[in-house]
Amino acid sequence: MxxxxxxxxxxxxxxxxxxxxxxxxxxxxxxxxxxxxxxxxxxxxxxxxxxxxxxxxxxxxxxxxxxxxxxxxLTSSRKLIPECGSKRWEVLTLEALGDGLGDAVIVISQENQRSNELRSQDVVDRQLSKIKSALSVLDKVASDFNDPPLIGEIGVACSLGYMDFREIFPEWRESYANMASWYTIILKRQSFTKTAPS
Ligand SMILES: N[C@@H](CCC(=O)N[C@@H](CS)C(=O)NCC(=O)O)C(=O)O
CATH class of the missing domain: 3.40.30.10 (Glutaredoxin)
Structure with missing residues (x-):
């Protein structure tokens, strides 16, 4: 492949x-x-x-x-996506939320690269409000996150990594302390350190 x-x-x-x-x-x-x-x-x-x-x-x-x-x-030794049951849909929904967070970050990042005349503050504000709304839901459930992570947690952490990389909403840790602690821990995994954006 x-x-x-x-x-x-x-x-x-x-x-x-x-x-x-x-x-x-x-x-x-x-x-x-x-x-x-x-x-x-x-x-x-x-x-x-x-x-x-x-x-x-x-x-x-x-x-x-x-x-x-x-x-x-491709493997059955470890699964990152549960094969059946409600857990499967829960995990895939978390992945979708993480990807949606990434989509919002990308829109803001693209908007920030436009000239002042073309940049729309309205677009930025709408996407930022989606990011805050997602983080506030995630912050309430962060203590229940799977450890080791499944695909949902991986998706969320990748989008947060991109948000930090693009310096969008850099102060997010101040408002979402549970997410901040969880994120510090997941970042220590070798799979994360080896793939950090640069
Ligand atoms: N839903 C897609 C999103 C992929 C995506 O947006 N990729 C971006 C890079 S982060 C891209 O290739 N953008 C190029 C473009 O939109 O032309 C996925 O999960 O793979």
């Missing part, structure tokens, strides 16, 4: 962490693209987004939740 990623994408990081946590990292051929090269991906993913995986069969798998589910299906 080949997987196209960029260095700092939170979604690509999620796939890399999943592969590391499952001990499959070295079985995957990682192709790190620059921002400019990402456009070439449209031959595999019409949306031109990373991550994209090309399976050994030649089949194409796009979108980080789908790629993570595929990687998780």
């Amino acid at each position: 080949k997987c196209y990623v960029t260095n700092n994408s939170p979604y690509a990081r999620k796939v890399r962490i999943v592969a590391m946590e499952l001990g499959l990292y070295d079985e995957i051929e990682w192709k790190t693209l620059t921002r400019e090269e990402r456009g070439d991906l449209q031959i595999y993913n019409p949306l031109g987004k990373v991550p994209v995986a090309i399976l050994d069969t030649g089949d194409i798998v796009c979108d980080s939740p789908v790629i993570c589910a595929y990687v998780d299906s």
Whole structure:
């Protein structure tokens, strides 16, 4: 399997962490693209987004939740996505919330890169309010997070990593203390230290 990623994408990081946590990292051929090269991906993913995986069969798998589910299906020694029951939906919903947090961060980051005349404070405020609303829900359940983490916790932490990397809402730890303590601990995992955005 080949997987196209960029260095700092939170979604690509999620796939890399999943592969590391499952001990499959070295079985995957990682192709790190620059921002400019990402456009070439449209031959595999019409949306031109990373991550994209090309399976050994030649089949194409796009979108980080789908790629993570595929990687998780390759081993039964440890599962990051429960195979059935309410726990499965709980974990996948947490992953979706984490990815949504990442989407909001990306919109703000793109808005911040626009010139002052084109930048919309309204767009930034709306996305920031989504981030705060997600963090406030997460802060109430952080003490119940799975340890070792499952895909939900991994997704949330990757988006927080991208939020810090882009210096968006840098003071978040002051308002969400449970999340801040949990995040400090998950960041110590080798899969996180080895994939930190730079
Ligand atoms: N839902 C997708 C989101 C992927 C995504 O937005 N990737 C960004 C990088 S962080 C990208 O490639 N953006 C390029 C573009 O939008 O043209 C996933 O989870 O994989």
